[in-house]
Amino acid sequence: MSAIEETANEAPAVEAVPKRAMTLGTGASLVMLALLIIGPMFVKNFIVFQLTMLLIYALAVLALNILTGGSGQFSLGQSAFYAVGAYTSAILMEHMGVNYALTLPVAGLICFGFGFLFGQPALRLSGIYLALATFALAVAMPQLLKLGVFEHWTGGVQGLVVTKPDAPFGLPISQDRWLYYFTLAVAIGIYIASVNLLKSRSGRAFMAIRDNEIAASAMGVDVALYKTLAFGVSAGITGVAGGLGAIAVQFVAPDGYTITLAISLFLGMVVGGVGWLPGSIVGSAFIIFVPNIAEGISKGLSGAVFGVLLFLVIFLVPHGARQVAIVAQHMLGKFRKG
Amino acid sequence: MELFINQVLAGVATGAIYACMALAVVMIYQAIDHLNFAQGEMAMFSTFVAWQLMQWGVPYWWAFLLTLAFSFAGGIAIERALFKPLAKAPVLTNVAGFIALFAIVNSVAGLTWDFTIKQFPTPFGSSPFLGSQLISTHQAGMIGVTVGLLILLYLFFQFTRIGLAMRAAASLPESARLVGINTSWMIALGWGMASAIGAIAGILIAPVVFLEPNMMGGVLIYGFAAAVLGGLTSPLGAVVGGFLVGVFENLAGTYIPGVGNELKLPIALALIITVLVLKPAGLFGRPIVKRV
Amino acid sequence: MTAMLNIKDLRAYYGQVQALHGLEFGLKEGSLTTLLGANGAGKTTTLRAICNMVRSTGSIEFDGASLTGRSTENIVRLGIAHVPQGRGTFTTMTVEENLQLGAITRKDRAGVTSDIERMYDHFPVLKERHTQQAGTLSGGEQQMLAVARALMLRPRLMLLDEPSFGLAPLIVRDLFKILGKINREDKVTILVVEQNAQLALELADRAYVIETGRIVMSGSADEIANNEDVRKSYLGY
Numbered sequence: 001m002s003a004i005e006e007t008a009n010e011a012p013a014v015e016a017v018p019k020r021a022m023t024l025g026t027g028a029s030l031v032m033l034a035l036l037i038i039g040p041m042f043v044k045n046f047i048v049f050q051l052t053m054l055l056i057y058a059l060a061v062l063a064l065n066i067l068t069g070g071s072g073q074f075s076l077g078q079s080a081f082y083a084v085g086a087y088t089s090a091i092l093m094e095h096m097g098v099n100y101a102l103t104l105p106v107a108g109l110i111c112f113g114f115g116f117l118f119g120q121p122a123l124r125l126s127g128i129y130l131a132l133a134t135f136a137l138a139v140a141m142p143q144l145l146k147l148g149v150f151e152h153w154t155g156g157v158q159g160l161v162v163t164k165p166d167a168p169f170g171l172p173i174s175q176d177r178w179l180y181y182f183t184l185a186v187a188i189g190i191y192i193a194s195v196n197l198l199k200s201r202s203g204r205a206f207m208a209i210r211d212n213e214i215a216a217s218a219m220g221v222d223v224a225l226y227k228t229l230a231f232g233v234s235a236g237i238t239g240v241a242g243g244l245g246a247i248a249v250q251f252v253a254p255d256g257y258t259i260t261l262a263i264s265l266f267l268g269m270v271v272g273g274v275g276w277l278p279g280s281i282v283g284s285a286f287i288i289f290v291p292n293i294a295e296g297i298s299k300g301l302s303g304a305v306f307g308v309l310l311f312l313v314i315f316l317v318p319h320g321a322r323q324v325a326i327v328a329q330h331m332l333g334k335f336r337k338g
Numbered sequence: 339m340e341l342f343i344n345q346v347l348a349g350v351a352t353g354a355i356y357a358c359m360a361l362a363v364v365m366i367y368q369a370i371d372h373l374n375f376a377q378g379e380m381a382m383f384s385t386f387v388a389w390q391l392m393q394w395g396v397p398y399w400w401a402f403l404l405t406l407a408f409s410f411a412g413g414i415a416i417e418r419a420l421f422k423p424l425a426k427a428p429v430l431t432n433v434a435g436f437i438a439l440f441a442i443v444n445s446v447a448g449l450t451w452d453f454t455i456k457q458f459p460t461p462f463g464s465s466p467f468l469g470s471q472l473i474s475t476h477q478a479g480m481i482g483v484t485v486g487l488l489i490l491l492y493l494f495f496q497f498t499r500i501g502l503a504m505r506a507a508a509s510l511p512e513s514a515r516l517v518g519i520n521t522s523w524m525i526a527l528g529w530g531m532a533s534a535i536g537a538i539a540g541i542l543i544a545p546v547v548f549l550e551p552n553m554m555g556g557v558l559i560y561g562f563a564a565a566v567l568g569g570l571t572s573p574l575g576a577v578v579g580g581f582l583v584g585v586f587e588n589l590a591g592t593y594i595p596g597v598g599n600e601l602k603l604p605i606a607l608a609l610i611i612t613v614l615v616l617k618p619a620g621l622f623g624r625p626i627v628k629r630v
Numbered sequence: 631m632t633a634m635l636n637i638k639d640l641r642a643y644y645g646q647v648q649a650l651h652g653l654e655f656g657l658k659e660g661s662l663t664t665l666l667g668a669n670g671a672g673k674t675t676t677l678r679a680i681c682n683m684v685r686s687t688g689s690i691e692f693d694g695a696s697l698t699g700r701s702t703e704n705i706v707r708l709g710i711a712h713v714p715q716g717r718g719t720f721t722t723m724t725v726e727e728n729l730q731l732g733a734i735t736r737k738d739r740a741g742v743t744s745d746i747e748r749m750y751d752h753f754p755v756l757k758e759r760h761t762q763q764a765g766t767l768s769g770g771e772q773q774m775l776a777v778a779r780a781l782m783l784r785p786r787l788m789l790l791d792e793p794s795f796g797l798a799p800l801i802v803r804d805l806f807k808i809l810g811k812i813n814r815e816d817k818v819t820i821l822v823v824e825q826n827a828q829l830a831l832e833l834a835d836r837a838y839v840i841e842t843g844r845i846v847m848s849g850s851a852d853e854i855a856n857n858e859d860v861r862k863s864y865l866g867y
Contacts, residue, residue, distance in 0.1 A: 068430075121611075121615065124614075124615045124618065125611065125614065125615065125618075128373060128566060128570075129566065129611070129614050129618070132562065132563060132566060132607060132610070132611065133607070133611045135559070135607070136603070136604045136607035136608055136611065137604070139559075139603055139604050139607075140601065140603075140604030143601050143604065144601075263437060266433075266434075266437075267434055267437060269430075270430050270431055270433075270434040271434075274428065274430055300448075300449045301445050301446065301449055302445065303441040303442065303444055303445030303448070304441065304442045304445035304446050304449075305445075306438075306441050306445075307438040307439065307440070307441035307442035307445070308438075308442065310434060310435075310437070310438035310441070311420065311435065311438045314424065314427065314431050314434055314435055314438070315423060315424075318424065318426075318427035318428065318431045319427075319428065319431070320431075
């Protein structure tokens with residue numbers, strides 16, 4: 001992450017993914033959708049819970065994709081926004097009896113505001129400096145959550161237990177399954193909104209800033225506004241994910257939102273393909289399942305196995321899952337012609 | 339007032355640790371234009387190697403030299419095997435590589451030497467330095483070695499041909515190739531040197547923070563912050579930055595209410611960021627004009 | 631005299647785009663040749679291909695030895711100096727460090743020191759500024775520095791990519807005079823890529839014209855300068 005750029009000839013820190021390539025084709029999207037809807041009907045409750053977490057982390061990775069892949073700003077601090085979203089939902093539900101579904105927009109809005117505010121001082125920073133600043137935020141968050149002055153609301157070090165909601169209207173499906181489909185609906189909504197955002201004028205502004213900030217500014221793009229907007233949107237989506245996470249896991253505690261989460265989300269973005277929104281779910285799968293696989297292979301060396309597997313992935317597909325999709329697309333094209 | 343001076347001195351003493359680490363960070367940045375997040379872990383691993391050699395009866399200074407050689411070779415080997423293949427990959431993919439290396443080194447160290455804290459000897463003794471209660475002879479030794487290393491590095495980069503070639507390769511790789519420099523090997527050399535400097539940092543730090551696989555985590559962050567504060571292109575800045583960070587951290591802990599141990603890090607980072615907002619290239623960094 | 635540099639069927643690619651389509655030409659030892667052409671014709675690509683800075687196929691021979699497959703730095707070490715477009719000056723280093731870098735592969739320390747003095751004789755303005763950061767020099771001065779740096783290699787062949795770019799005419803005249811002197815006195819073979827056809831043709835003995843990745847005309851500089859098509863297309867009269 002070279003913060004000191006010498007001339008425009010140097011490769012940008014964030015690869016420019018063309019607008020068209022940031023999403024999936026219609027056919028593939030429909031297949032994906034079908035799998036996501038039908039799949040969980042046939043598996044056990046625990047697997048359904050894992051799939052719910054898959055969607056939730058995919059949302060968080062998506063948010064990071066918009067921020068980094070879309071507007072070119074680094075963030076190692078997403079865990080902070082996730083935590084704020086989680087605690088917002090938990091506090092609203094447990095201290096104020098608010099319905100779980102309604103806590104999500106609130107969490108989203110609060111985190112949007114938080115992200116937008118954080119984006120202001122972040123305007124003067126880029127590259128490694130921004131990474132350090134967001135890192136500081138991520139490290140501070142668990143400590144802030146443990147502070148005695150907030151303990152009445154946050155439950156201090158022990159955190160809060162969150163009640164899992166039942167399916168509405170007395171529908172005959174388990175809590176886990178209901179929560180999965182609820183999460184899926186929210187995720188699809190956010191995904192479609194994100195795709196539209198990136199295709200819109202704002203999205204073009206983001207990408208102009210990512211590719212060449214000075215040129216964008218010279219063309220009249222309000223760089224300050226769009227950069228803080230990107231931070232806000234990204235934080236907002238992460239906050240919603242956090243809220244969903246709190247409900248799914250059924251509790252919130254400060255040590256559940258450490259820098260490790262922020263780093264995992266970053267890795268998820270890279271593995272999925274930076275700037276490629278559909279890759280978010282691949283990245284999410286990587287960060288949820290691969291650590292478990294690593295532990296299964298060797299308990300004592302689980303970290304090393306994880307590292308090795310990560311290296312394998314980045315050696316084979318340095319550009320992430322997007323690379324696999326492009327290759328698959330080429331082969332399908334040849335198959336159709338030949 | 340006396341408290342203030344005491345805290346400043348104490349901060350300078352801990353700052354020596356950060357200064358040493360920051361020097362290794364700047365070293366790698368000079369060589370490869372990237373920051374290596376696994377550097378702390380590599381330093382930790384080297385320190386364990388030194389410890390192991392001493393456990394086997396090797397005298398301190400022999401263990402030191404052997405570890406240095408091992409670290410230098412190891413740094414080159416890691417770069418050739420793991421990061422040369424990623425040379426054409428995007429920056430963020432390389433960062434993921436650093437994170438993977440971190441995980442591997444930390445895990446292997448944990449398995450080989452377990453997580454119990456170990457004592458690490460110091461060649462400087464730990465009696466009070468010149469009678470002062472705040473700086474021990476070891477800490478004075480640390481400051482001395484760090485400054486000495488700084489001078490050596492300065493001489494290396496300014497006055498040797500290889501130093502010049504490395505600077506050129508990091509600054510403009512294509513132009514460097516056009517004068518016949520093998521930029522690929524310059525990068526490997528940079529890794530080797532950074533790894534060796536990291537080993538020195540680890541060996542100096544271990545007597546103070548005690549040897550265990552997670553000992554470098556916080557130190558690395560402060561080291562980065564110090565390097566950035568000083569200006570990533572300036573070894574002198576790194577050292578000064580290290581001392582400043584040590585002082586910041588101590589003063590924050592002493593004077594800002596409610597700041598316990600856990601919040602010291604974010605506060606220190608916040609202070610550093612504030613400085614950077616005012617002086618984006620760092621205190622000693624050379625601001626580089628960006629052309630569109 | 632046999633050809634020092636021999637290029638046959640050179641095809642070069644930027645990703646999927648082909649920039650050179652079977653280029654062929656040769657350079658005699660001791661000659662001063664210019665490669666002319668419009669923007670995008672492939673002039674820069676040709677120089678980059680010689681130094682293996684761009685993907686290419688075909689045969690490039692220097693003194694009978696094949697250059698294909700060698701890394702850029704190894705090609706340079708054979709005695710080919712390349713002054714790239716934009717000069718490639720090490721802007722954060724001093725003028726003198728830039729010159730030292732030009733000679734970084736040489737083993738004769740005494741020779742390097744005396745060569746630096748010779749460069750200061752050729753280009754007195756560099757001596758004035760020799761402890762200054764190279765990035766603070768004017769365009770013309772940086773071009774002089776780039777040429778001097780290339781000469782520090784004691785090259786047998788020097789490639790220059792649009793040395794006149796962005797420079798005032800008087801400065802270009804001076805620069806070209808020095809290039810001519812170097813060619814005659816130091817016996818350095820020179821290949822200059824230029825958009826400024828008139829000055830380049832005055833300087834060179836031979837000329838090639840390149841169009842969309844192929845050589846379309848070749849001959850002595852006088853012939854080309856008097857050729858009506860060339861005058862209309864590149865000299866504007």
